[in-house]
Amino acid sequence: MSHDDFQRHEAGIFTPAFFILLLLTLIGFFLVGLRFVKGIGAVSNMSDGYPWGIWITYDVATGTAIACGGYAMAILVYIRNQMHYHPMIRSAVLTSLFGYGLAGFSVMVDVGRPWNAYNFFIPSKWQVNSAMFEVALCVMAYTTVLLIEFLPAILTRLEEADSRSLQRLAERLHRKAGVDQDRLMTRIEWARAGAAWLRPRLDKVLIFIIVLGITLPTMHQSSLGSLLLIASTKLHPLWHTGFLPLLFLINCIYIGYSICILESVLSSYAFKRPFETKELAGLAAIIPWVTAIWLSVVVGDLLWRGQLGKVFAFDFYAGFFLLEIGLVGCGSFILFSAKNRRSVRWLFVSAALIVIGGALYRFNVYLIGFNPGEGWRYFPSLAEFMVTIGIIAFEILCYKVLVKILPVLPRLHGRDHTAPAVPVAPPLPQSN
């Protein structure tokens, strides 16, 4: 691995957690199979009144916000020029990649006629009035961008991997899967040469890709809010506002930072590594300002539309509204104190509150505040839950396996108190 400052997490893959996750994944995928044979109605409680259930609300609308860590970190590092957060980016990009990839997968499970999706690439079918069109194209583009952003890590690994470890890998594969060892080795040599050729070229243009990776989420995260603009007669006035796109955009930014904190704390805990307290405290200092802006837009907009009274109706909708505001508010309040920001426990608690509150906001807009009229009711079925859980389990499973195969986590020695490790996109365009 030479001077690469990332390392593989040395541990067995087949832990008990692995099998639990695998089981959940298999159940989920079985139900997905059922859905494709028997129709969506066979596994879900969605109806013509509630045509979007938790697959869209959680997996797509909320899941991509939770996957906004890569986006939020990229803003911080490249736009606000805080390079010392660089080492946190690689795992952020990886989880973003998973988040978006699986959101795309969920969409394919959710839409009824996925084989017609090619129409997104036929200009005569484009429908630019549709926020969904914009979301779909941007999400596809962004997933590609994330892949390219993660590519240098893989290329570096390929290029610099010493042949001994590859030999070992080949042997293992040969033993386990009966892969022809010699053929594999020549293939790997080819791949290595290719990687060596590609990487410097990629480095030159990478910054433009990275910036694209900031522009695209700005567009589609706001459009995820725009999706519900049309439902002016169905979405409760507490949430239906012309500011939906702006609110969704700010919402995904604070969720993004908070999720970075959660991920970092969780993986430090799970992989028994030291906490990155210093970086986390820095991140945490940003969050309350973002949420403060968001809360002021929410309240200001309610005032402006003259709907503030609805908050004090203390009915079902007001309850969920207050809960969402309360969770985000509490979490932010904790983070205003510099002392709390240095405590891993408070960091974790407040980040969790903000993520849950921010996610609840999206649920409120997509499901809870959505009322198509009398006689319609929706609560997800068990099978519907299991599909979502299966997809999440699959995501965690992949992450856990991948950090044990690829060097994703920062190398431990040498980073304890001084500068953090190499950035995800190591040598940035230095020639220009």
Next chain:
Amino acid sequence: MAKPTRRGFLVGLAVGSASLACGGMAAAVEAGGEAVGSAQNELGMLYDATRCVGCKACMAACKRVNGDYGSLAFERAAFDPDGLWDAPQDLSGSTRTLIKLFKQSDREWSYVKYSCMHCRKPSCVSVCPVSAMTRDPRTGVVDYNKDTCIGCRYCQVACAFNIPRFQWDSATPQIVKCDLCVHTNLAKKGVTACAEACPAGAILFGKRAKLLVEARRRLAEKPGFYLDHVYGEHEVGGTNHLYLSALPFNRLGLPQLPESPPAEFSEKIQHTIYKGFVAPVALYGALCWLALRNLKKQPHDDGSHTDDDKKEGSHES
């Protein structure tokens, strides 16, 4: 009836005695008549709830005529294991139009017919990402194309009338909604199957402008009999399917809606953000400039960062 007059046609329907074929021909003449400007020529229907007798002939005709087109199927009732009746409870993936009875009291009741309103500014068309929902600017018919639809169901979320239905039990589901028989009865006979089948003259097919005149005439003819409102004249920007009723429309399941089309509101915002794609490009350009400038400021030592740039970073926070 070689040269049926409009009035004659209307009377014929009102009495419910004209033969179905003649009615169809008459309507065809109506449809292809003089051009008075595009909006005038839009096709629609006027459903008069006070005339409907609830025989459901329109429902049967709709499935008979459009059965293959949109794969409409019969729906069984729980009490009918042999499948003798078609017993849909609601609009569904196999039912495009439906008659329901609303009882306010023993004396006051009304039938109501549901089907697509053929909005003049349809939300479903505005939101469909792949143009599977379209509105013919000439006839005003909102049509659905199963060969482009991806089944995202955004049209269902968007439609204020909850009209588009999805085939939840199918592995190759379609969206199902009334298309004014454009591919079937309208193309063949120039009239919708339901209007053709109605024996009570409750469904009048024709051009929107003329239907409106007729609706107003009925309101003026029997003051106090009807509710003084043509439902669909102004709702969500106007619809080509119009209603008359003696009972409050929202009781009949026709929601109270604002006059401004929701699609106008959402499109205005979407267009403000994406006008000519200037904003996204400008954003990208500005961000590139910032990022490049930031990179130049970086001290380069093989990409790894020293305490120096840590300090530099913290200045800004």
